[in-house]
Amino acid sequence: MQDGYGQFCPVALASELLAQRWMPLVVRELCVGATRFNEIRRGIPRIRPSLLKQRLDELERAGVLQRVPDAKQEGYGYQLTEAGRELRAVVGAIGQWGQRWARDIRDDDLDPGWLVWAMHRRLDTQAMPPGRTVIALTFPDAAATERHFWLVCERQQVDVCLKPPGFEPDLTVTTSVRVLAEIWRGLRPLSAELRGGRVRVEGAVALKRAFPRWLLLSAYAPIERPRVRG
Amino acid sequence: MQDGYGQFCPVALASELLAQRWMPLVVRELCVGATRFNEIRRGIPRIRPSLLKQRLDELERAGVLQRVPDAKQEGYGYQLTEAGRELRAVVGAIGQWGQRWARDIRDDDLDPGWLVWAMHRRLDTQAMPPGRTVIALTFPDAAATERHFWLVCERQQVDVCLKPPGFEPDLTVTTSVRVLAEIWRGLRPLSAELRGGRVRVEGAVALKRAFPRWLLLSAYAPIERPRVRG
DNA sequence: CGGTATCCCCCGCGATACTG
DNA sequence: CAGTATCGCGGGGGATACCG
Numbered sequence A, B: 001m002q003d004g005y006g007q008f009c010p011v012a013l014a015s016e017l018l019a020q021r022w023m024p025l026v027v028r029e030l031c032v033g034a035t036r037f038n039e040i041r042r043g044i045p046r047i048r049p050s051l052l053k054q055r056l057d058e059l060e061r062a063g064v065l066q067r068v069p070d071a072k073q074e075g076y077g078y079q080l081t082e083a084g085r086e087l088r089a090v091v092g093a094i095g096q097w098g099q100r101w102a103r104d105i106r107d108d109d110l111d112p113g114w115l116v117w118a119m120h121r122r123l124d125t126q127a128m129p130p131g132r133t134v135i136a137l138t139f140p141d142a143a144a145t146e147r148h149f150w151l152v153c154e155r156q157q158v159d160v161c162l163k164p165p166g167f168e169p170d171l172t173v174t175t176s177v178r179v180l181a182e183i184w185r186g187l188r189p190l191s192a193e194l195r196g197g198r199v200r201v202e203g204a205v206a207l208k209r210a211f212p213r214w215l216l217l218s219a220y221a222p223i224e225r226p227r228v229r230g
Numbered sequence C: 001c002g003g004t005a006t007c008c009c010c011c012g013c014g015a016t017a018c019t020g
Numbered sequence D: 001c002a003g004t005a006t007c008g009c010g011g012g013g014g015a016t017a018c019c020g
Helices: A010-018 A023-031 A037-043 A049-061 A088-101 A112-120 A177-184 A190-195 A205-214 B010-018 B023-031 B037-043 B049-061 B088-101 B112-120 B177-184 B190-195 B205-214
Strands: A065-069 A076-080 A133-138 A148-154 A157-161 A171-175 A199-203 B065-069 B076-080 B133-138 B148-154 B157-161 B171-175 B199-203
Touching: A010 A023, A010 B023, A010 B088, A023 A037, A023 A049, A023 A076, A023 A088, A023 B010, A037 A049, A037 A076, A037 A112, A049 A065, A088 B010, A088 B088, A112 A148, A112 A157, A112 A177, A171 A177, A171 A205, A177 A190, A177 A199, A190 A199, A190 A205, A199 A205, B010 B023, B023 B037, B023 B049, B023 B076, B023 B088, B037 B049, B037 B076, B037 B112, B049 B065, B112 B148, B112 B157, B112 B177, B171 B177, B171 B205, B177 B190, B177 B199, B190 B199, B190 B205, B199 B205
Parallel strands: A133 A171, B133 B171
Antiparallel strands: A065 A076, A133 A148, A148 A157, A171 A199, B065 B076, B133 B148, B148 B157, B171 B199
């Protein structure tokens, strides 16, 4: 079954590698800059580590990435080669199409931990006040273990905490997972959700007013989604 | 296993549909204009009809195609919707990447029947003499049952025959499957293979000289393939 | 032509547990 | 942190036959 397609067409040869389960997500993580094994895993919470390792090995054999000693930290990191960097075009095409035409979001797609992890990559820390800004996120509709998150934002780095980080939050945001997910996807405007009270923000007035500019949303959010099909 | 990825990311939602086995090839066939079941099948010889039907049903449910009564012939045809037509960008990105970076062609990718089927879609009949032009193809290295093919070319239509069509060939082309496959992929120039005698053409001089202009090759052939990786 | 039906087998994948 | 080990299920591949 993992044999090829018996064709030398470039679409077929590429698909032998790329159209395997989980593969587009692994490539997506690498393209947005993840390098460490567990960093990739956080972006794909439901993949088994053994399968992730298998996929990474396949990508290495295909010349898409290299496993290199990590200079900054201990251990190894996965780095894209030129062939791997050019996969951005493939992931981008899939994402663009998905933004416009993929199925609607179901309740079991709504993983709050993944949402916060995705958001933490797309925060404009330059637009925040100097120093540290702590944002507490609360999803009243989520299961107890994934109801509270904290984003500890500094100029060069944003950390996601599952427990109170020890610093008092500067801003507290309360909303449902679906509302924030659809805002992140660009399917609802944040402004309307704030006005309608479906997103509630507590904190200093200056921070509350600046907050919408911190959220960069999904890279695909600007792409218009046509009317749902009948 | 065919459950989703548990993410509302557009890349993940699109991949649930598109990153299944065979799916990129099915979409490719639809994008190059195949509409009938057996027409799609000829472009994907190794797929089981039951699985092809399953994939087509998934695409219909996803709103990518519609099954409509075929006006010209009896039976039904599969037509892409707007969502389906926009998949050309995805197939195109995969094909471009594959042309540049996918693995080299192995012997078991070299299906001569598929090669001839792919070529028949990309023949410039406008460049041929008026009326009917019959090209006989011979692959001395192929198994007996797929050694001989005939392309019966008319202005609006090209037919692939597995048996002598009853018309004398105007041109007879003899070469190995690999050489012609790599020419079709743009990995070797036809001119050099003709000069080197690895492609032999028999027939009237005017036709022999015109023949190279009839072959439009793969749509991805113009894309340069970087040096093979080390 | 455009599929369906059936049986069998394999292995990719998921789940759980464990480790240097 | 970065994986490995083990077990079990079921989707997909192969072959063959059948049908409106």
